[in-house]
Amino acid sequence: MALQISSGFFAASTFRPRRVQKIRAVASTETEEGLAKLGGSDLKVTKLGIGAWSWGDTSYWNNFEWDDRKMKAAKAAFDTSVDCGINLFDTAEVYGSRLSFGAINSETLLGRFIKERKERDPGVEVAVATKFAALPWRLGRRSVITALKDSLCRLGLSSVDLYQLHWPGLWGNEGYIDGLGDAVEQGLVKAVGVSNYSEKRLRDAYEQLKKRGIPLASNQVNYSLIYRLPEENGVKATCDELGITLIAYSPIAQGALTGKYTPENPPTGPRGRIYTPEFLTKLQPLINRIKEIAENYGKTPTQVVLNWLIAQDNVIPIPGAKNAEQAKEFAGALSWRLSDEEIAELRSLASEITPVVGFPVEKL
Numbered sequence: 303m304a305l306q307i308s309s310g311f312f313a314a315s316t317f318r319p320r321r322v323q324k325i326r327a328v329a330s331t332e333t334e335e336g337l338a339k340l341g342g343s344d345l346k347v348t349k350l351g352i353g354a355w356s357w358g359d360t361s362y363w364n365n366f367e368w369d370d371r372k373m374k375a376a377k378a379a380f381d382t383s384v385d386c387g388i389n390l391f392d393t394a395e396v397y398g399s400r401l402s403f404g405a406i407n408s409e410t411l412l413g414r415f416i417k418e419r420k421e422r423d424p425g426v427e428v429a430v431a432t433k434f435a436a437l438p439w440r441l442g443r444r445s446v447i448t449a450l451k452d453s454l455c456r457l458g459l460s461s462v463d464l465y466q467l468h469w470p471g472l473w474g475n476e477g478y479i480d481g482l483g484d485a486v487e488q489g490l491v492k493a494v495g496v497s498n499y500s501e502k503r504l505r506d507a508y509e510q511l512k513k514r515g516i517p518l519a520s521n522q523v524n525y526s527l528i529y530r531l532p533e534e535n536g537v538k539a540t541c542d543e544l545g546i547t548l549i550a551y552s553p554i555a556q557g558a559l560t561g562k563y564t565p566e567n568p569p570t571g572p573r574g575r576i577y578t579p580e581f582l583t584k585l586q587p588l589i590n591r592i593k594e595i596a597e598n599y600g601k602t603p604t605q606v607v608l609n610w611l612i613a614q615d616n617v618i619p620i621p622g623a624k625n626a627e628q629a630k631e632f633a634g635a636l637s638w639r640l641s642d643e644e645i646a647e648l649r650s651l652a653s654e655i656t657p658v659v660g661f662p663v664e665k666l
């Protein structure tokens with residue numbers, strides 16, 4: 303349901319860039335193993351995770367159809383990610399919702415992929431992040447634990463690494479945050495986070511959890527080279543100040559930043575209403591420069607745009623991989639760094655482009 307809401311609004315309008323706030327340098331959270339510590343929690347994850355929204359989904363992705371071929375490709379995406387050393391996977395209870403015809407729940411698929419991998423490779427460790435949907439009829443802290451237990455059942459796990467509120471509720475948010483704290487205290491999750499939270503909501507949630515000695519580990523928001531609202535609305539600066547990791551969703555602008563889509567070859571389905579030929583025409587100068595930089599490094603444009611995000615510090619992008627090739631390409635965004643001049647140049651070129659609208663809940 304949430305996905306339909308988001309896709310409708312995504313296409314509706316544009317946001318106007320506002321004053322860019324000065325972003326404070328954040329102390330590096332890199333561990334000795336080259337992993338990132340997730341906020342103030344003990345969780346250590348790779349500096350890039352994999353998004354599993356498209357796995358099993360028929361409401362936004364996959365041309366509204368799911369089949370065995372797509373299933374095998376998704377499983378290969380999972381296995382290749384693990385082979386490449388990526389240990390963080392992001393899903394949600396609403397991904398692959400049963401309300402959408404022919405869909406399979408993404409948590410169910412991720413759980414299956416983990417189980418099958420562990421049968422072959424018992425030592426394998428992955429960090430699972432999933433999300434609670436703040437649906438208007440869900441009231442109080444107990445609804446969080448009930449939903450989490452259902453997620454654990456679909457995943458076939460006794461606990462998850464990160465449990466996030468998918469978006470702020472229209473009401474009942476204090477109860478949800480209490481529910482996150484309860485989940486930690488009951489040993490059902492290692493760390494808790496929020497998603498699509500504004501600066502004010504972030505500060506309130508942080509303080510509420512802090513009273514119980516629980517760190518708010520992350521805020522998952524829409525952030526990419528061409529969607530820099532977190533730099534403008536105080537969210538990135540607040541994450542840095544409070545030691546909350548910013549998890550960047552749609553980091554390659556749903557494929558638009560890879561160079562694969564052009565005005566002559568726009569994406570199909572709901573994405574085609576967002577990344578229109580007109581928008582893609584305006585994007586071309588930026589894409590051309592990304593391609594040049596990529597060539598200089600022997601990298602791909604996708605790896606450059608992900609590296610740009612990782613270079614912002616305290617940011618973990620979670621691009622969605624539909625197959626092994628995409629997963630492998632994502633792994634190549636790690637272990638190197640664009641120069642400061644290139645980072646600034648790309649931001650400056652990108653600021654010429656009016657961004658598409660985000661998930662409206664981030665303004666709640």
Ligand SMILES: NC(=O)c1ccc[n+]([C@@H]2O[C@H](COP(=O)([O-])OP(=O)(O)OC[C@H]3O[C@@H](n4cnc5c(N)ncnc54)[C@H](OP(=O)(O)O)[C@@H]3O)[C@@H](O)[C@H]2O)c1
Binds near residue numbers: 354553557621631
């Ligand atoms: N918290 C929230 O509200 C929220 C909202 C959105 C997403 N998310 C999370 O963030 C994750 C990623 O976001 P997203 O899926 O919206 O967008 P994204 O990661 O920016 O884009 C993913 C899409 O880009 C295309 N792609 C992937 N790798 C590519 C490559 N190497 N070359 C060319 N195209 C490539 C694929 O679609 P095609 O191959 O069909 O082009 C893929 O499905 C999601 O899976 C989900 O876990 C969270």
